[in-house]
Amino acid sequence: xxxxxxxxxxxxxxxxxxxxxxxxxxxxxxxxxxxxxxxxxxxxxxxxxxxxxxxxxxxxxxxxxxxxxxxxxxxxxxxxxxxxxxxxxxxxxxxxxxxxxxxxxxxxxxxxxxxxxxxxxxxxxxxxxxxxxxxxxxxxxxxxxxxxxxxxxxxxxxxxxxxxxxxxxxxxxxxxxxxxxxxxxxxxxxxxxxxxxxxxxxxxxxxxxxxxxxxxxxxxxxxxxxxxxxxxxxxxxxxxxxxxxxxxxxxxxxxxxxxxxxxxxxxxxxxxxxxxxxxxxxxxxxxxxxxxxxxxxxxxxxxxxxxxxxxxxxxxxxxxxxxxxxxxxxxxxxxxxxxxxxxxxxxxxxxxxxxxxxxxxxxxxxxxxxxxxxxxxxxxxx
Amino acid sequence: xxxxxxxxxxxxxxxxxxxxxxxxxxxxxxxxxxxxxxxxxxxxxxxxxxxxxxxxxxxxxxxxxxxxxxxxxxxxxxxxxxxxxxxxxxxxxxxxxxxxxxxxxxxxxxxxxxxxxxxxxxxxxxxxxxxxxxxxxxxxxxxxxxxxxxxxxxxxxxxxxxxxxxxxxxxxxxxxxxxxxxxxxxxxxxxxxxxxxxxxxxxxxxxxxxxxxxxxxxxxxxxxxxxxxxxxxxxxxxxxxxxxxxxxxxxxxxxxxxxxxxxxxxxxxxxxx
Numbered sequence: 001x002x003x004x005x006x007x008x009x010x011x012x013x014x015x016x017x018x019x020x021x022x023x024x025x026x027x028x029x030x031x032x033x034x035x036x037x038x039x040x041x042x043x044x045x046x047x048x049x050x051x052x053x054x055x056x057x058x059x060x061x062x063x064x065x066x067x068x069x070x071x072x073x074x075x076x077x078x079x080x081x082x083x084x085x086x087x088x089x090x091x092x093x094x095x096x097x098x099x100x101x102x103x104x105x106x107x108x109x110x111x112x113x114x115x116x117x118x119x120x121x122x123x124x125x126x127x128x129x130x131x132x133x134x135x136x137x138x139x140x141x142x143x144x145x146x147x148x149x150x151x152x153x154x155x156x157x158x159x160x161x162x163x164x165x166x167x168x169x170x171x172x173x174x175x176x177x178x179x180x181x182x183x184x185x186x187x188x189x190x191x192x193x194x195x196x197x198x199x200x201x202x203x204x205x206x207x208x209x210x211x212x213x214x215x216x217x218x219x220x221x222x223x224x225x226x227x228x229x230x231x232x233x234x235x236x237x238x239x240x241x242x243x244x245x246x247x248x249x250x251x252x253x254x255x256x257x258x259x260x261x262x263x264x265x266x267x268x269x270x271x272x273x274x275x276x277x278x279x280x281x282x283x284x285x286x287x288x289x290x291x292x293x294x295x296x297x298x299x300x301x302x303x304x305x306x307x308x309x310x311x312x313x314x315x316x317x318x319x320x321x322x323x324x325x326x327x328x329x330x331x332x333x334x335x336x337x338x339x340x341x342x343x344x345x346x347x348x349x350x351x352x353x354x355x356x357x358x359x360x361x362x363x364x365x366x367x368x369x370x371x372x373x374x375x376x377x378x379x380x381x382x
Numbered sequence: 383x384x385x386x387x388x389x390x391x392x393x394x395x396x397x398x399x400x401x402x403x404x405x406x407x408x409x410x411x412x413x414x415x416x417x418x419x420x421x422x423x424x425x426x427x428x429x430x431x432x433x434x435x436x437x438x439x440x441x442x443x444x445x446x447x448x449x450x451x452x453x454x455x456x457x458x459x460x461x462x463x464x465x466x467x468x469x470x471x472x473x474x475x476x477x478x479x480x481x482x483x484x485x486x487x488x489x490x491x492x493x494x495x496x497x498x499x500x501x502x503x504x505x506x507x508x509x510x511x512x513x514x515x516x517x518x519x520x521x522x523x524x525x526x527x528x529x530x531x532x533x534x535x536x537x538x539x540x541x542x543x544x545x546x547x548x549x550x551x552x553x554x555x556x557x558x559x560x561x562x563x564x565x566x567x568x569x570x571x572x573x574x575x576x577x578x579x580x581x582x583x584x585x586x587x588x589x590x591x592x593x594x595x596x597x598x599x600x601x602x603x604x605x606x607x608x609x610x611x612x613x614x615x616x617x618x619x620x621x622x623x624x625x626x627x628x629x630x631x632x633x634x635x636x637x638x639x640x641x642x643x644x645x646x647x648x649x650x651x652x653x654x655x
Contacts, residue, residue: 080556093554110559
């Protein structure tokens with residue numbers, strides 16, 4: 001493929017919209033730039049529009065409005081078989097009547113590549129499928145089928161590889177192994193991977209950049225670290241991991257620049273939150289703190305806490321989970337907060353249910369979200 | 383329980399299965415046996431008299447039998463080809479496209495199968511007569527009637543195969559640079575083909591076998607089932623058993639070949655290319 005030197009072949013979506021004939025809008029004017037060579041995840045609950053977005057990029061569905069570009073090439077209305085894009089389907093969609101080798105060489109053959117044998121050999125080696133070349137898909141295990149789907153797409157060296165819940169059908173152990181495998185292959189081939197998933201852990205372990213989608217929109221985009229530590233909406237705060245959200249009233253601002261903080265009254269105690277972590281303009285807000293950032297200590301004993309401090313909480317529940325313990329803390333104002341504590345052994349046992357405890361967290365870990373948002377948004381019901 | 387009792391218990395299902403199979407195949411064995419019957423000396427044609435090769439050496443001896451067979455086979459082949467093409471296209475439309483009146487169409491396709499043949503045969507005759515074809519009853523009216531009732535069976539058979547087919551496979555083919563034409567011939571068709579083949583075999587046997595509808599619309603033309611029916615009034619010539627045996631062997635060969643092919647496919651031994 002002849003590309004202009006140095007031309008960035010980023011995948012760019014502009015104003016991309018999908019409205020179905022029944023009036024349902026699956027994707028609402030999406031603007032997104034996915035840098036060339038990155039491992040990008042579209043994360044969201046089912047029905048958030050992530051798969052529809054993927055299908056529009058693949059050309060399997062036509063957008064109602066908006067454009068799709070790779071570099072300077074407009075592919076919005078290009079036929080799927082003319083796009084430099086390949087897809088790994090959710091249930092692999094391997095051709096059952098063809099052998100593994102025939103499945104893999106399907107793409108190159110259609111593009112008129114004459115000698116596919118060496119390419120097939122190479123890609124089967126990369127995906128550790130050499131032994132399976134002559135078998136039919138039905139004779140392979142789930143993990144092997146997954147690798148065939150990957151090999152069948154990768155052999156074409158697409159500019160963008162789309163992965164639609166590629167690990168959804170695998171069991172937990174295999175999924176972990178394949179996550180590492182996928183990441184390795186992506187680094188090896190250096191293609192742009194766009195990975196659609198509802199599994200936040202999967203998105204966070206593999207992707208460089210994650211876009212959290214909800215109801216056809218992107219809620220927040222960033223590195224897994226940024227998204228987790230500094231969520232901008234209650235949806236992101238709850239969908240990625242868990243969060244304690246407590247109602248608070250802004251009472252003042254102090255400092256400037258990087259040192260700027262916002263003072264928030266939280267049920268009688270004033271807590272400070274860094275201005276860069278405040279995501280509301282109103283005077284009310286949800287103070288958010290991740291459970292593992294919450295520190296507890298039985299009342300009366302010293303607590304390492306240079307910051308926000310509360311007393312009068314009672315342990316209402318303690319679930320021991322081996323590596324950590326999950327405590328539920330009933331706060332004086334009646335709300336239950338969650339606290340994860342690593343079982344380092346320093347306490348020499350668990351804090352018993354009913355114990356009065358002091359609660360604290362470092363101010364730099366807290367964040368403030370808009371009070372108009374639903375504190376329960378993004379909590380997945382099992 | 384005694385040892386014998388246990389042995390019976392273990393083998394009862396197998397024994398019953400074999401009995402049922404025997405029950406199903408005895409008529410075919412009798413037909414095969416009777417095809418070697420020398421009936422020339424006897425008045426009772428339904429009893430085995432003595433062994434002869436004559437029936438097999440002169441299968442066309444009974445007047446008009448082979449002519450009726452030729453008619454049945456040609457109608458069968460033509461009806462199969464036409465109904466398979468129309469029925470397959472209809473099945474694709476019904477499964478793959480959303481259109482106004484689709485569920486009604488699904489029901490309408492099914493109805494002819496549920497209609498008693500005697501009703502269908504007489505109403506077809508009424509139709510042909512009303513259309514002024516009363517004088518031309520024969521090969522072509524039989525063919526039209528056969529195509530008509532075969533289509534339903536083809537649609538139903540192909541439709542079930544097609545609806546079991548993951549439509550993501552076609553999307554995957556398109557994603558892998560196959561255009562619409564290549565997608566159809568390399569992915570869709572090979573996967574639906576077993577259904578189409580089954581439908582064609584079914585159509586042929588339905589057409590070849592049909593007596594009631596044919597009898598209404600045949601005019602002076604005599605198909606094989608009509609010949610056998612007519613001959614049975616006087617005593618069936620033994621050569622009918624020869625034809626019966628040949629048909630049975632042909633069907634058996636088809637089934638065995640199909641089985642062998644599908645087993646070989648399942649073992650994935652078709653890679654040499």
